[in-house]
Amino acid sequence: MMILDRYIRREIAKPTVVICAVLVFVFGSYIAARYLEDAVKGQLSGVAVFFLILFRILIALEVLLPLTLYLSVIIALGRLYGDNEMIAMSACGISPSRVMISVLGVGVVVGGVVACFSLHIRPWAWERFYELKARAVVNFDLTRMQGGNFYEIENGDRVIFADRVDGQENYARKVFIQTRRKRELQIIFAREARQRRDEKTGKPILEFKDGYFYEFSTIKNQGRIMHFGTSVIRLEHRNPRRDFKVKAAATAMLAHSEDLEEIAELHWRLSAPFSAVFLALLGAVLARSSPRQSRYAKMPAAVVLFAIYYNLGAVAKKWVGQGVIGTMPGVWWVQILMAVLVVITLWGPRITIFRRA
Numbered sequence: 001m002m003i004l005d006r007y008i009r010r011e012i013a014k015p016t017v018v019i020c021a022v023l024v025f026v027f028g029s030y031i032a033a034r035y036l037e038d039a040v041k042g043q044l045s046g047v048a049v050f051f052l053i054l055f056r057i058l059i060a061l062e063v064l065l066p067l068t069l070y071l072s073v074i075i076a077l078g079r080l081y082g083d084n085e086m087i088a089m090s091a092c093g094i095s096p097s098r099v100m101i102s103v104l105g106v107g108v109v110v111g112g113v114v115a116c117f118s119l120h121i122r123p124w125a126w127e128r129f130y131e132l133k134a135r136a137v138v139n140f141d142l143t144r145m146q147g148g149n150f151y152e153i154e155n156g157d158r159v160i161f162a163d164r165v166d167g168q169e170n171y172a173r174k175v176f177i178q179t180r181r182k183r184e185l186q187i188i189f190a191r192e193a194r195q196r197r198d199e200k201t202g203k204p205i206l207e208f209k210d211g212y213f214y215e216f217s218t219i220k221n222q223g224r225i226m227h228f229g230t231s232v233i234r235l236e237h238r239n240p241r242r243d244f245k246v247k248a249a250a251t252a253m254l255a256h257s258e259d260l261e262e263i264a265e266l267h268w269r270l271s272a273p274f275s276a277v278f279l280a281l282l283g284a285v286l287a288r289s290s291p292r293q294s295r296y297a298k299m300p301a302a303v304v305l306f307a308i309y310y311n312l313g314a315v316a317k318k319w320v321g322q323g324v325i326g327t328m329p330g331v332w333w334v335q336i337l338m339a340v341l342v343v344i345t346l347w348g349p350r351i352t353i354f355r356r357a
Helices: 002-039 047-083 084-090 095-137 260-286 299-322 332-346 351-356
Strands: 151-155 158-166 171-180 182-199 204-217 224-234
Touching: 002 047, 002 095, 047 084, 047 095, 047 224, 047 260, 047 299, 084 204, 084 299, 095 260, 171 224, 260 299
Parallel strands: none
Antiparallel strands: 151 158, 158 171, 171 182, 182 204, 204 224
């Protein structure tokens, strides 16, 4: 039986590299499109964009690896059904349950890898990702802006616009900047602006000349308008752990938390390895086909099932974080539903499938 296990593993591994490479390329291209525009405009360096994409791919592997295994199992076993090898195995006394055990073994191994990504690599990558974006705010250069374009920094809390930018003279004309805070909205419109370093702190600041300052409360019907000769604002380097502590938090810290959002994140991380196991088994069920049927015939249905499963998990996580459902079963009801689905599809006289083939 060790020969059977090696054979099944080899057949599943054959399409794995190609499928994983395609999924990573597609996801990386999607993420690159979001940051390359900022790189072209000079707001992000090429190195920063490369690492932002790399960190997002590492984060996505928690989902891409189970999906890769799922599709690989369908293609690999679909070929065995199509080439009558499964019928030959049945004739030699190898039951479908024995094939399922081999697939389960592969799923457990991949689940272990997914656990490493989910519990350790993913939060580490999120922390590095947020720190890199925060440094991009500090390295913001007014002179690299293009006149007539709006720029968002500090995660969209600050918007800057300049009608004209002179990089050689290091200043911009007719500058508009909007800063959003929790309880107020601030707007500055100035004739010109320059960026320099604070002599005491060394942090970047924007210096405005001959303009107006508008401040409005977001909770009260009040505000004020001031005219100034010179005004200065600081480009803050925010702590990513404060703004994004849930995604970037260490798993050990989440284990002792009573915050609903952090509990939902912990459940998501712990449930990720089970996704690889259940999807592998579900893929083995979907791979069943007759010799005349294409091995890719059930691929559209398989993709739809995965989309439903993944989105249910995301919705469950959101509901737990919002307190809509309790922490028990929390997000685990999605995994229980998947387990029930796998058991139901495997239930019954499975040998009839080989006879029909």
